[in-house]
Amino acid sequence: MTAESALRSANDAEAPAVSLIDRIFPVNRDLAAKSMFGIWGAYFLFVSSRFLYVTQTNADALFVQRILMTSICIFFTWMLYRMLVVVRGSGMGAAIFVLFLPTMIFANLIAILDQIVFDHDAALFDFTYLFALPDFASFDWAYALDEAFTRYFILASWGALYLAFAHSQDVQRMTAQSRQMELVNRESELRALRYQLNPHFVFNALNSVSSLIIDRENEQAEKLVDDLADYMRAVLTGGAQDMIAVEEEIAQQVRYLEIERMRFPERLHYIVDIEPGAIGWSIPALIIQPLIENAVKYGMSGTDQPVKIIISVKIEEDRLRISVTNDGRVKNLSGDSRDQASGTGTGLTNIQDRLRVLYGQNASFLLANNKDGMATATIVLPDSSLIFQDI
Structure with a gap:
């Protein structure tokens, strides 16, 4: 083993291990995860509440399908989050671009997957149809367009709110660091003044001793x-x-x-x-x-x-x-x-x-x-x- 490889191995050994959750959410983990699961969890509960006023056949299978679609929505929201992390610090223009074009693509993909998932009266836990080629000719494209707009509105709103709260957290963090730095600077200045005062006193005190000696x-x-x-x-x-x-x-x-x-x-x-x-x-x-x-x-x-x-x-x-x-x-x-x-x-x-x-x-x-x-x-x-x- 060469010295360079030994040094690299030592550095790798000293580097703290990064957990899986930190790899998934490298920036603003709590804000991103809680808001992401919160918004789609609320959407899932709202859609699932239909059984209270709409009679549904095969309700158990529909419930599982909604869980699947909610997971898909969370995945695409996470993809949007990672893109926002990539353009972080690149200016408002890059963030707006991500919230426009990629988010629109994600919304349309979610709408298409929604058609694929819910366009089958499948039995409970039967997902074999997901692996078959979809029949796009039988798609209700008008419904898909409406669904894409709804999902785009949710994704874009989430992205805008995430950026706003992330910016607010950054400002609060910078303010706290600035206050801490100001406190450290003031304490350092005060300490320097105290050290300045001590020789000043010693100088005057020694003058008194000198007078008596003279x-x-x-x-x-x-x-x-x-x-x-x-x-x-x-x-x-x-x-x-x-x-x-x-x-x-x-x-x-x-x-x-x-x-x-x-x-x-x-x-x-x-x-x-x-x-x-x-x-x-x-x-x-x-x-x-x-x-x-x-x-x-x-x-x-x-x-x-x-x-x-x-x-x-x-x-x-x-x-x-x-x-x-x-x-x-x-x-x-x-x-x-x-x-x-x-x-x-x-x-x-x-x-x-x-x-x-x-x-x-x-x-x-x-x-x-x-x-x-x-x-x-x-x-x-x-x-x-x-x-x-x-x-």
Whole structure:
């Protein structure tokens, strides 16, 4: 055995066996089989119901003959189905052609076979006449023409309905695949944003350690490194989940503020106000981390006075409102999401991108200067049930 034949044999062995029913109905099996047997089954029941109001001789043999003709009709309908499968994807013109000429031929063949089957008073289960040469001279061609029109109408109607339902199934399948692909893309984008946020936090945290080392505050620097290690372990491992309870997120940020207070023990003060009704509300993990970092960074810069940071979480109607307020003014309210003139813009842009990916247009992020001379950053979130829904 050559290598090529061995490889072919291995591929044949690995290929899944195709069942007989899949060979008979390779496309839209359930739709084709159910509609095919359904329409001719209904026709069979309708025709067979004649015995209720028409006296028939040799009724048993007629019943068997109707079963035979119904089977013939199902066979030709299956032939039409296979032709429609062949021209699938070739455009509407090819489908119309199949529903016109081949279907007309099938209808006439069914009408001729109908004459052959029912033009004999055969005994029950006697089909010997089917193997004899038909006497076309004795045919009732007017009846055959009427029968051909009826069968053509049934076949063409079935074909048109099959194409319509098959197209509808294809559209639904493509829509489901498109939604699944959109979900995968959004989750990938969200994951990328999370990975972008982690280095952003590490960069700012290491700056805090560097400041203490430069100031030769070795004990505080050592304690800060330990606290940062614990904090980063909690944030970067436990925070890998997409959503987190708002109180857990605030607790992590309070831990961060406690670390920063080691640098500014006399100057940094903070207040946390969580409305009881907001407890348990799910929010994106680390969503307010850049706000806390900016509040510390820009609140402390340019002044040697005490700085106050206020974290507020409230329910307003059916939405969660998270505000981070600090002493200072926002210099840039133009909407381009840059942190400040000296910043990289990573933090606030990251917040906006994550909100867009998670909630579409259902969440908002605002920057403002309030009348008390403080800068306020606000995130407004809907219920977590609206994640991945756009308006």
